[in-house]
Amino acid sequence: MSDAPTVSTTPDLHEDGSPERLAIDTIRTLSMDAVQAANSGHPGTPMALAPVGHTIWTKFLRYDPATPDWPNRDRFVLSVGHASMLLYSLIHLAGIEEIDKDGKKSGKLALSLDDLKGFRQLNSKTPGHPEYRHTTGVETTTGPLGAGCSNSVGMAIAERWLAARYNKPGFTLFDHDVYTVAGDGCMMEGVSAEAASLAGHLKLSNLCWVYDSNHISIEGDTALAFDEDVGKRFEAYGWNVIHVNDANDIAALTAAFDTFRATTDKPTFIVVHSIIGWGSPRAGSEKAHGEPLGEENIRLTKQAYGWPEDAKFLVPDGVAEAFKGAMTDRGVPLREAWQANFAKYHDEHPELAAELDDLFASKLPKGWEAALPTFDTDAKGIASRDSGGKVLNALVKQVPWLVGGAADLAPSTKTDIKGAPSFEADNYGGSNFHFGVREHAMGGVVNGMALSYLRAYGSTFFVFTDYMRAPVRLSAIMELGVVWVFTHDSIGVGEDGPTHQPIEHLAMLRATPGLDTIRPGDANEVAYAWKAAMEEGDQPTALVLSRQALPTIDREKYASAEGLMKGGYVLADSENPELILIATGSEVSLAIAAYEKLVEQGIAARVVSLPSWHRYEAQEAAYKESVLPKSVRARIAIEQGGEIGWDRYVGLDGATITMSTFGASAPLAKLQDKYGFTVENVLKVSRALLGKDA
C-alpha cells in the first residue's frame, strides 16, 4: 500500500476554535443530527469530509448562491450520494436560493434548516440520496456508486465542448471546473475506472476527483477486498495524482486544489486520507457508515468537538453568513461579469448567442423539424440503424449541440456524423465522440453532458444495454432528454448468436418508468421516432433499431408513419376487424405481409404498429379503444423479443409470436424460420386463434 494514511486521530488536535472549524463542525453536527432524527442514513462520511466540502465551497467553487443556474458555475458532484447530508449542509450554509421546476426563483432557500430536519421524510427536499431537479444545488442524482464520477466526466466534456464552440476572443463564456467527491466504493466500481480512463485520454484538466480513502467499507476494512494502489492506477490513466494525508489538514487540501487549478494538461486526482465518523466513538469503524450514531455517541462526539452537547441542528451565529460570504465574494463578481459579457456577446456573435439562449432554455432552434427526412416506399428497404443515421445526420445540422457517439461501434450503429471531426484532446470542438468499449461510462458521461445543456446521445448494440442499465435508469430518474441509440435489436443480429441477440431487453426498457422506448417499423417511423425523442427535453428516449434491412412501407396504401407520435396506430385495416396483428420494428412488415394473405383468405384483419408503449399508454382511452377495441379479443403480438409484457395488449385470449428462449447463431432467415417469424406461421396462429382449421 503506497496509500498508507497518517491521519490524525484525536479531535482536539484540531480544536483551534477558528471560524473555519466552527463551520466544519456545523456540517458534521448537522449531518449527525439529521441522520439521528430520521433514524436512518449515513453520518460517517459527511463527518469525515466536512473539511473537504468546506474547502472546495468556500475557497474554490465559483458559484453564486443567488444564481444557482448560472451556466458557467463550477460543478460539485457528490458521487458518494449516501453522504447526502454533506451536500445538504453545504447547500444550506451557502444559502443557495431555490429555482422551481419552471426555472423560476421561488423566493425560498433551496434548503432551510427545517428542510434539513425533514431529512429522508416523504415530500421533503432532503431525500436519502441527492436528487437532481428535486433540490436546487444538486447537480446530479447520485447513490449508485461511481455514477457521479461518470457524470462528472460528462460535465467536464460538455464544458470543453461549449468552450470550444462558443468562447471567442474576449468572450470566455465557459471555463468552469468540475469537482467530484468519490469514495472507496466508487473506486471499486468498474464504471469509475472506465470514466477515469476516458477522462485521462481526453486530458480533461477541468476535472478534479477527490477520493475519500477511509479504508472502510460496509463489510469492514477495505483490506478485505481492496488493496490496490489507486493513485498509481490513476497515474496509469494519465491523471495528475496528489495525496493529502489528513482530511483535516486544510492547508494541504488547499494546496492540492491550487495544484488542480494550475494544471492544464490532465485531470487531477486527490487522494484524501480520512477517518469515517471522525471524532465520534465509532470513528474509523464501518459502524459509522450507514446507521445513526445513537444519542449517546452523538453527545460524546459533540463533547469531543467542543460543541454544546444537547444542541440539535445548531448553526452558530455567523457560520452561515461567513460561508455564504466567502462564496458570494468570489461568485457574484464572476457571475455579474459573465452576464455583462454575455450581453455583449449577443451583439458581437448574435447567431451563437441565439444558440446559447436556446441551449440554456432547453429549446430547439426554430424550424428544426424541417430537417427530418422522409423516405420513399422501398420493398428492399433500409436497416433502421441506417435510416437512423441519416436522420441524425440531418438533425445535427439544425441542432449543433446534438452531440454524442458510440461505445466503439459507430460504424455499426451508424451514429457517426459524416464529415465532422472527432471530439479529442486536441479538438474539443469535435462532435463525434469515441467513448471506447465502455458502455457503462458512456451512459454516465452522456447523462453528465445532458446535465450541462447538451442534447447528448450514446449508442451501442442493444444487448449491451446490459452494461449500462444503471445510467439508463438514472437518465429516466433525472428526466434527462438524452437519446439512447440501440441497434442490432433482436435475433436479427443473426450469426453473432445468443450472446449478441437481445431477448429480454425490450421488456427491461419498457418496464423502466419515464423512459420512452421506441422500436420503429420502417425508415419513416424512424424519422418520427427521432422527432419524438428531440421534442422530449425532459425525458430520455431509447431508439431500438435493426441491423437488417426493413422495407420502407407504402404510406399511400397504409397509414402515415406520423401515427408513431401516439405510440401506436392502425397501420392497415379491414371493416369490422375480427383479428388484430400487433407488431413493432422489423415485425411490422411481417404483419403487413400476413395481413395481406389473411385478407385474401377473407379474414377481416387489422395491423397495429405499436412502436412505443410509453407514448401509447399516455393516450386517451377513446383513442386506445379505437386502435385496440376491447371487443376484439383475437389479437396476436409479433415481436422478435421476449414475450413478457405483451399480455397487456393481447390479454388472456390472444396469442404471441415472440421469443421464449435465447436465440442461436445462424443466418437470420434460418432463425426466423426456426422461431416462427414467417408469414406462414402468423397465418397458422391467426387461423388457430379464430378457430379456423385449428
Added chain:
Amino acid sequence: MSDAPTVSTTPDLHEDGSPERLAIDTIRTLSMDAVQAANSGHPGTPMALAPVGHTIWTKFLRYDPATPDWPNRDRFVLSVGHASMLLYSLIHLAGIEEIDKDGKKSGKLALSLDDLKGFRQLNSKTPGHPEYRHTTGVETTTGPLGAGCSNSVGMAIAERWLAARYNKPGFTLFDHDVYTVAGDGCMMEGVSAEAASLAGHLKLSNLCWVYDSNHISIEGDTALAFDEDVGKRFEAYGWNVIHVNDANDIAALTAAFDTFRATTDKPTFIVVHSIIGWGSPRAGSEKAHGEPLGEENIRLTKQAYGWPEDAKFLVPDGVAEAFKGAMTDRGVPLREAWQANFAKYHDEHPELAAELDDLFASKLPKGWEAALPTFDTDAKGIASRDSGGKVLNALVKQVPWLVGGAADLAPSTKTDIKGAPSFEADNYGGSNFHFGVREHAMGGVVNGMALSYLRAYGSTFFVFTDYMRAPVRLSAIMELGVVWVFTHDSIGVGEDGPTHQPIEHLAMLRATPGLDTIRPGDANEVAYAWKAAMEEGDQPTALVLSRQALPTIDREKYASAEGLMKGGYVLADSENPELILIATGSEVSLAIAAYEKLVEQGIAARVVSLPSWHRYEAQEAAYKESVLPKSVRARIAIEQGGEIGWDRYVGLDGATITMSTFGASAPLAKLQDKYGFTVENVLKVSRALLGKDA
C-alpha cells in the same frame, strides 16, 4: 505510452517453415476460411493470436484431449469471444473428444473439420461466439467483452478453494492454472478492471491473462479512446506484468509463460503486442476485425504465408498429429497419475472423496434437504433477507461447496456464514467471499466458480442488478446452477429513496429466459425457494428478498408453503371465488389481510401466492387452470414493483396494484400509503372491479 509495440510487420520474417509455423498458419487459414465461408465473423484476431494459442496449448496447457472433463485440467478462456475461430481451430487440432450433454463420451471429435466448415450455421457446433455446454472444450460462453476475464478469476478462485479444502499431504488434487486471452475491448470494460483488482487482492498466482494489444478497435486506432498505460494499471492492482513485444516471437511468449508458471505470489499479466489480421493486406487495420477478408485478400495472405493459395480448410499432414501429440504427451500422464491418486484418495479420505464425487457429478449430498428449517407462525415476522440468511447458514453445513458472498453488503444481505472464515489470500479455504463493491465482477466471478464445480452465490441489493445484468444473463445462457441473492427488493427500502428502490427489476429478471426468479412471501416460502434453487443444478435462480419484516404466515390456516415449488398456488380460498388476489413477496400478507376483510364483506375471494412465474409457467395447464381459472376475470395483482408482465395473469379485465413511477425517500409505511399498498386500497380496487360501490 509505455506499451509501444515493436511488432514485426513482414510475414516472411517468420516463414521459417518450422512445424510450429505450419501449425500456426493452419490456425490462421482455418480461421480465415471459416469466416469467409460463413460470410460473417472475425478473422483478424485469430490470425494475430495464433502463436499465442499455439504456445499455450502445445507447451503449457495441462490437458488431455481425450478427457476434457478431467477436473484438474488447466483452463483456457477466450475472453475475446469474437475470435471464436481461434478456439475452434485449437479444439480441432488438439483432437478434443466430445462429451455429450449427459456427460458421456459421444465417440466423436468435439470439432471435426466439417464442424469448422459449418461455422456460424444453424445447429452447428461452431456458433459465432463460443458457447459453454454447446461445444466440448469451451470452458465458458464469451462474447460480451470482459466477461471471460471475470469468469477466469472465478475459476482461479475455485481452484484455490478446492485445493485448500481437498488437497492433503500426498494428494495434490488441485493445482491447475487458468489462462485467459483478452483484448483491448476487454481492457476498456470496467468489469475486467473490477475482476483484476480482486484477483490482485487475492494474489491468484494460478491466473494468467494475456492482453492482446493490437491498437485496433472497431472505430479505428485505439488511440481514439484508449491510451492509458495498461501494464502500469495492472501493477497497481498487484499483478506481475510482462511485455512481449511481438506476438510472433515464440521464444518470448514461452519465456513469459514460464515466468507465469514460476510466479507464486500474484497473478500474471502478459501484454502481447500483435498485429490484427497479421500477414494480410488488411493487417493492422480495423477492417481486419469483424468481416471476412474477401477471397482476393485471402489469396494474397496465403501467398504471404507460403500457403497453397487455393486450398480451403487445409490442415497439412502431420500438423494435427503434432499438436495433439504435444498435448497428450504432457496431459495424459498427468491425468492418469491424477486419477490413480484420486482412487487412493477414496481410501485415505473417504468423506472428502465422497464430496468430490458429488461435486464432479453436480450432485448434492444425500439428505441435504433435511437441513432446511421451518419457521413458526409469527405475525411480527422476519425479513426474507434474514430468513434467507438462516436457511443459507443451515444449507452450507450440508453442502460445504455452497460458497459465495456479497458485493460489500453481507451485513445487509445476510449472506455471511456465521463463524466461517473469509476467503482471503492467506486463507483460501474460507467460505465468506468479499467481492468488494464490484457487482459486475462478482457476477462473472460467481459464474466462473460455478464453471469449476462450486455451487456459488452472489449477493447485493436488488437495484444493483443494474450493474450485473450481463453476468446474470450469461448464467442463464450457460445454464449454471448459481444463486443470486437480491435483497432490499422494492420500495420497502424506504428512506434510501428512488435510486435504491427497484421497480423494473422484477420484469427484467422474469423476462430473462432460463432464469428462475423467486420472490418468496414469507420465511417458509424462503426455505422452499432455497430448496428450489439448490435442486436446479443447471439453471440459475434469483432470490428476491425483502429488507423489511414479513409476517410468517399461519400455514395451518392457509396452504403449505410447499406450493412454492410449483411457482404459484392457492394460499387462501373461498368457495366459487369471484375475485382472485395475486401477490408475491411482501405483498402476500397484504393480500391475505385484504382477503380476510373481503370475506367478511361477503366477497368470495381467493389469494394466489405467485413467487415464481418461471416455475408456474412450467406447470401443466390443468394445474394452472385450478389456480387461476379462466372463468374468473376479476383478478388483482399486487406487487411493489412495476406493472409490466402482470397482464399475463390479470388479463384485459383485471387490475394491478403496482408501481408506475419511481419511488421516493420516506419511511416505508408512508410510501405504502402513497402508492396504495394498503388493505383499504386493495378493498377499494376489489369492490370497483366487482362493480360494487364503484
